[in-house]
Amino acid sequence: MTTANHFELLGRDGAARTGRLTTPHGVVRTPAFMPVGTAGAMKGMHWREVREAGTDIVLGNTYHLMLRPGAERIAALGGLQKFTGWNGPMLTDSGGFQVMSLSELRKVSENAVTFRSHIDGARVELSPERSIEVQRLLGADIAMQMDECVRLPAERSDIERAMQLSLRWAERSKRAFESAAPGAMLFGIVQGGDVPELRHTSARELVGIGFHGYAIGGLAVGEPQSVMLAMIEATAPQLPEGRPRYLMGVGTPGDILEAVARGIDMFDCVMPTRNGRHGMAFTRFGQINLRNARHGDDPRPLDEASTWPSTRNCSRAYLHHLVRSGETLGAMLLSEINIAYYQQLMHDIRNAVSNGTFEDFRASTRAGWAHGDIAPR
Template sequence: MKIYKLNATDGAARTGEVATPHGIIRTPAFMPVGTQATVKGMHPEAVRETGADVVLGNTYHLMLRPGAERVAALGGLHKFMNWPHVILTDSGGFQVMSLSAMRKIDENAVTFRSHIDGSTHVLTPERAIEIQTLLGSDIVMQLDECVRLPAERAEVEKAMRLSLRWAERCQRAFAPVRDGRSLFAIVQGGDDVALREESARELNAMDFPGYAIGGLAVGEPQEVMLRMLEVVAPLLPADKPRYLMGVGTPDDLLKAVARGIDMFDCVMPTRNGRHGLAFSRFGPINLKNARHADDPRPFDEESPCAAARTYSRAYLHHLTKTNEMLGAILLTTINIAYYQELMAGARAAIAAKAFASFADGVAAGWAAGDLPTR
């Protein structure tokens, strides 16, 4: 099944469209993370107003609360969270790594102890597909094992091969789904070129509608991540979307776009917004900094985001210092809007064959910002 339309290229950078049952994802695309059926601090309508085409939900967390069967009985995740647009669900593979103290892995499954109440849950590849099908997500991810870097090659290789076998099981489990939804495979292999190449070749042979690159931004330097992208992206089909999971900073995004990546997700804009750090054309700005206490200027009078244009830096500083809920809401909105603005600019620049100059201009703006970055 072909879901990707390539509209233009500029070097390795691409702009295109991913077709799903709930709409088109314009790429390059940043997906706000809505782990538990909500992008923290934002109404769904506000998320859409930033320009987002798609949000991400999480199999592991929604499996625990409120439960996939309950969501299905209530009409599916789109209706449940009042988001009638595209939803991608992560399979829970990241939690295999992040909750390593509370799980065990064997050939058949990951067995978790819930971080909520200690109850035991078994997540097989088949159950991961079943949960995502019940949720009704437009793009479903295979279950994989993600390894934190640095790691021994033997550990990385073992996880990569298990992920390949689980990809086959996920594909078989997903085969009866005939409603336009798509299953993406995940390339693993850590920071090892040969393992990454093998994973990409094996998954290509299985002919998935889309491909993700997982297991990066998990402890390795940026240059290692970029090297892995330079190895993997050219091996993936040019007529299918490429998704870099869990990445990252604005700089990460632009450098990955330059290497042929189409889709991204990361908690960085929402998490940092809740803790007083805003992203902007000036670079990252810490609103907790006392410098902002008497600054009456808008956060950014040129931003397309109303929250950035309307509220003063002094007020945002006050909200952040007093831990007022509105501060987290406004800064999260500003951050998601900036990420969407960045992706829209990248799409336009690629179409105009001017991506390199666009990326250089963005970086120059960060370097010459009129506010301190820390």
């Protein structure tokens, strides 16, 4: 494999791994969770809070940024990091998933996807070459190949057609990426739906093409967790040991813990901030709904043992009041609380893998979630 490697595998505990991924804008400790800044912003949070919570890398969305404010404009303003003020590593997705999920009028051809912008209805064509061009203009540390994602359940014929098209687009994406800036990376995306044989074929062909890292796509699109985990088990062993493995769009803390146990290194999901905006907090006791009336007279914090100030200091009664009153501060506080919990989980996972205690940590963490929140006195 001639593609340069920027990933160092530091340790293993069973299939769980810990490592270091070096990018032009800094080092990413793995396993890593990437908060999603869809339009170049983290909803409800300042970048300072995102960094202080322990975040190494964030995700920007090619589809949204190419439509507004535009990739060429961002490039003229110095790239995503300078434009947004986030001075760390950034991964951008290819835009393919958003085209499929947000654009009602779209046409997929061998050459490209043509769709109508959800903003103004303008006709837009997104090819593998244009997707890579947009990501290079944005200045992404890690770009993703263009792919077609099929929602599950689906007919095997549809899954195989999309997988084969994604492989051809992978080759075109790599050719388009050849003149990228030094240190920038391109990840291939394994497709194949819920069919293990198709996952094997996709992984094998992508490894033959050669990428800096490999993502598992087409999951967390409606299938049960058992199917998702089975597809990880079918795919991860087919990928190079010394390259990072990224499970796209996942997920809950439970999903992440189980995926790490199966050899995954990187994750992203909108869930911490989205659920925070709807009054939900992630904690070591599981997810807590601050809309519930039982919190209205509870002076305790969400978790007095947490290292994050808002989790440790804000009373449940106050958070309940903010959420029920529709105050913006409630969504902001719960978003930062959730991002901090996710990053603490990743920190603890990395330590457990390094210390050879991952299975004990996995069991105790699951037991804490299963026990549930502590009832008011």
